[in-house]
Amino acid sequence: MPYIANTEEDRREMLDAIGCASMEALRAAAGVNLPPPALDNIPEGRSEFEVSRHLERLAGRNATTLVNFLGAGYYDHLIPAAVDALAGMPEFYTAYTPYQPEASQGTLQAIFEYQSAICRLTGMEVANASLYDGGTALFEAMMMAIRITRRRRAVISEAVSPIFRRMIRCYCGNLDIELIEVASGVDDSAQAELLAAADENTACVLVQYPNFFGTLEEWSAFTAALRERGILSVVSSYPMALALVKTPGEMGFDIVTGEGQSLGIPLEFGGPYLGFMAVRQKWMRKMPGRVVGRAHDHAGRDGFVLTLQAREQHIKREGATSNICSNENYCALRALIYLSLLGRRGLVEAAELCAANALFARGELLKIRGVKPVGGNAFFNEFIVELPLDAGEVAGRMIDRGFAAGFPLGRYYPERTGQLLVAVTGKRTREEMKQFAAAMEAVLWN
Amino acid sequence: MELIFDAGRPGRRGVRLPEMSVPKQTAIPESLRRTEAARMPEVSELDVVRHFTTLAHRNFCVDSHFYPLGSCTMKYNPKFHEKIAALSGFADLHPLLPQLRHGGALTQGALAVLYESQAILAELTGFAECTMQPMAGAHGELTGVMLIAAYHRSRNDAARRVMLIPDAAHGTNPASAATAGYECRVVATDGNGNVDLDDLDAKLGPDVAGFMLTCPNTLGLFDPNVTEITRRVHACGALAYCDGANFNAIIGRVRPGDLGFDVMHVNLHKTFATPHGGGGPGSGPVAVAEFLRRFLPVSRVTKRSDGTYSLEYDFPDSIGYIAPFYGNFGVILKAYAYMLTVGREGFPRVSDNAVLNANYILSKLRDAYPPKYDRYCMHECVLSAAHLAESYHIHALDIAKGLIERGFHPPTIYFPLIVPEALMIEPTECESRETLDAFIAAMLELAAEAQRAPEELHAAPRNTPIGRLDETAAARKPELSV
Incomplete structure (x- = not known):
């Protein structure tokens, strides 16, 4: 049996020391008097070599050679090899939550640096140590606003990821919270309608920047109007875009969240991902999740500790700011290493590469007869094209030509069946984009 | 120790990116441009490698130290798991592929991992079906409590607003119950470290939705009255939730489903040897008895009669979507490798x-x-x-x-x-x-x-x-x- 050190002799001697004649006797002494289950449907154990071969075969049944223009919040970005190498050091990934600071300064300092990086990227003052993903981060932000304002109503734009919206609806299933969804256009998230829907009983308005359709908007006047009425503004943002665009902090948002997958985390069929959250200083003690702060020892040396723990479940129990226990530490570490490797100029260049590729790819697609623009005045690396055929059908046929062509919006927006949401990252070459447009033209007109 | 932001010097570069092969233009209007680049470190690749290697050496970890952190099950994380998870066929797979027409055929290997691991987990826990979606133990608790709420809602039993929780429970139990909208009521531990049955009787009533019990309990003890406890909970119309944080104590020997529990979460990062990551990601699958299946989150992974796997969404009683996709797939994959290595015996x-x-x-x-x-x-x-x-x-x-x-x-x-x-x-x-x-x-x-x-x-x-x-x-x- 692998991963168990005890030999038969060890077991015998240890049972002697314990004062039990056998394992059966020990279990009975511990109060377990049940017949063993059959477990008939569980296969017999195999060696790592056999299990590896099985799993390699399964991996081979997944298509990862498709040229990827599919995003919708989850992107196929370049990831430097050093991210894997460093985050893959066992000192990081085989440790746990840094409860003992003297034995965990590596993890603690990394979280402090991660929090700093998130603040710098979002233009905010305080960040937590991470949450599960972008969807749960947005839900936690909504609950935080509800706690702060003591109001039970939230307004959410339909231009927020439908994946996040259905999660939030699910979490509200047993809560006394009124969730108002406001229809949105592509070019702006219906800011006027959102403001109109937010009344004196509203805790917060949830929006996305860039929105789900890829559109970048100015939100400053919007957040100011909400602030005047004591309503919190909450945004879900795309960190790679934040390298180039005006920060949510500058636009006046109270709570900034987002999916951090684009920061050096592989797609991995849906997770693990990274939920980030940053807030204004004044909301610091209302924030959910682990937080690391700087501290000093008796000799005056700098160190880092988990802090503000009085907000958390292990102390506050049902009164905690969240039920979350750990963070998504391995993914937060990857994000920090990624941001460090790219650095101040590299991050801007990586984002510019995405944005320039996207503009070029859009131009190529719009040259095709019958392909029309939808919105597209201001976007980062994702945009919509209207196709002369059902976009789901086209995406299906593009797979046969080796492309994940984008996300057909009809799945979540029934009025948009002809629309395809296309994402382009720095990984795509000019040649791939040309081939993509040629394949699209062939699918549409051959 | 120096922060990464204090290392390096202005102008120093790390990773080199591909040359831009298209005109250097973007669709970002000037008014929405960031005025100043985010103040990220200005360091070389070697600077970054030195920094994080030095940080790593300031950690205790399972690979270097005995790590008997109670309740966290810091077992060894097999190395071959990491190699499997890094395979491009898993690591580079876009989660939205199955939503494209013909896309399901392109993810059969990944869907097999999800389906087979949930089947093994159902067998080990003694329940009818599992969802692999919860992204951590506490997230599994929240999911389980939401399933209990959906059950009572389906019976128009709106009076049950209280979740019973032992005084010895993890803080996540009351916090998860509260996140799902419940009030919490505490049940005392008796002089032997078991649930105080008299106190349980006193706290049970028509307003109780469920009882969340860790089995074995957080004192590391197996409560010999556990089947009596689940019987009394059921007798009052409430459901019995098993917190599986301590499943490692009984795996292969006792199945909580056989003890009368209705719903249970399992921590893959504890019992199934996936790395704790310095504090996540975890994975907290939830297993349920037959009568709760219809409330499980969507999507659900099913196996067709021809042996292929598919994602199904059409379950009108489902609580809905608790995760963006199918759970922390990378963690589930490692747990599946562990299940296959350890096996029945x-x-x-x-x-x-x-x-x-x-x-x-x-x-x-x-x-x-x-x-x-x-x-x-x-x-x-x-x-x-x-x-x-x-x-x-x-x-x-x-x-x-x-x-x-x-x-x-x-x-x-x-x-x-x-x-x-x-x-x-x-x-x-x-x-x-x-x-x-x-x-x-x-x-x-x-x-x-x-x-x-x-x-x-x-x-x-x-x-x-x-x-x-x-x-x-x-x-x-x-x-x-x-």
């Missing part, structure tokens, strides 16, 4: 050796650190430093710091809350007897030092990069970023 050996190791430690340390409930334990033992605190002002915290100085990661301390000066020790089945003996010797030495030279212990640890930090000052004037 291996699981009982896992729990047997976990229980044996914990009882061995208990037998050697129960005189020096008398447990509040002195009986045979399961996979962990909860000792106490209460007498050292009273006589010598040596607290559980001081013992923990003394262990760090001696090269051991400390156990969980001050939990469960009902045990004063608690030291919760979980060795796992992976540790050798030599390691356990070395730890036992260190603990005995510390108990002796507490009497002989308590001031030495108050100064521990003295051989770490930093000494004890002033946490109170840090919380009073928090500095959370630079």
